Amino acid sequence: MSSLLFLKAEFSDSLLEELGYTWENKPQFLIVDQPLEHLSVAKGETPWSAGYWYPNQNTLFKNAGGGDRSKNPKMFIVGTAVAPVMNGYMIDKKTADKYNITNLSQLKDPNIAKLFDNDGDGKADLVGCIPGWSCADAINYHIDAYELKDTVTQNQSPYNVMFADMMARYKRGEPFFRHAWTPDWSHAEIKPGIDAVWLGVPKSAWHIDPKLDTTQPDGSNTGFPTGCIKTFVNTKWANENPAAIKLMEVLTVPAQDCSKAIYITRQKGEKFEIYFGLAEEWIAKNRDQMDAWLKEARAAAAE
Helix, strand or coil, X not given: CHHHHHHHHHHHHHHHHXXXXXXXXXXXXXXXXXXXXXXXXXXXXXCEEEEEEECCCHHHHHHCCECCHHHCCCEEEEEEEEEEEEEEEEEXXXXXXXXXXXXXXXXHCHHHHHHHCCCCCXXXXXXXXXXXXXXHHHHHHHHHHCCCXXXXXXXXXXXXXXXXXXXXXXXXXXXXXXXXXXXXXHXXXXXXXXXXXXXXXXXXXXXXXXXXCCECCCCCECCCCCEEEEEEEEHHHHHHCHHHHHHHHHCCEEHHXXXXXXXXXXXXXXXXXXXXXXXXXXXXXXXXXXXXXXHHHHHHHHC
């Protein structure tokens, strides 16, 4: 997830320079958890971020001081950074095909759950989300709503440790059970529909709004609403920078382009120079669209 934020940030930083912005020092990037990221923008320590996973982080955004711009909040949303994105539950295709597993509710069966038991307690071990991530609350809600408390455990160890263990099991040909999202580099190695399958859920059950229909555009239901990644900005900074705000309002990157770039950086080593280079390549390939967005931004500054 942090890879996506770095990459998306550099898209906008490069274009901001084309708008005439200069930096006293080159922007610095830090890996932080989502709550701290939101609080940093609200306080003005960071002017903006392209890291608001909507609607998953609605509560997080509001609690940190986000809201409608007309009400003068600490920060507000200016545009859609990446779309579309999705969340859901995924298992390896080999196990799915062998036992005809297509829906999360099938893990109520202890015999099915044991297929994904890694620690010998008889319950399926889900590679979940660490405390503080909005998806952690959604998963806990699902475990209750789908009556899985006796057969499924959401593991919440440091994510990199959990994921490395899962990849090792996958490479050994063993079953895995994970929460997954797009865009993400891992889908280039564990391809949905080829190496893994998304699981359906028995009914919509969203922790923020239990009445919300989480059916996807293709008719499937992952238990998570169709979403996007929003750009949000510090209000004071936004009022002083109308051209930058217009650029962020119109700039959108397709999710598949982000997934591809994240995978490349993963393979080459996650260095800032690689992120910056890929961003410049993406801008060059989409030059006509970039020029159109910059024209809109310059017009906003002239108003």
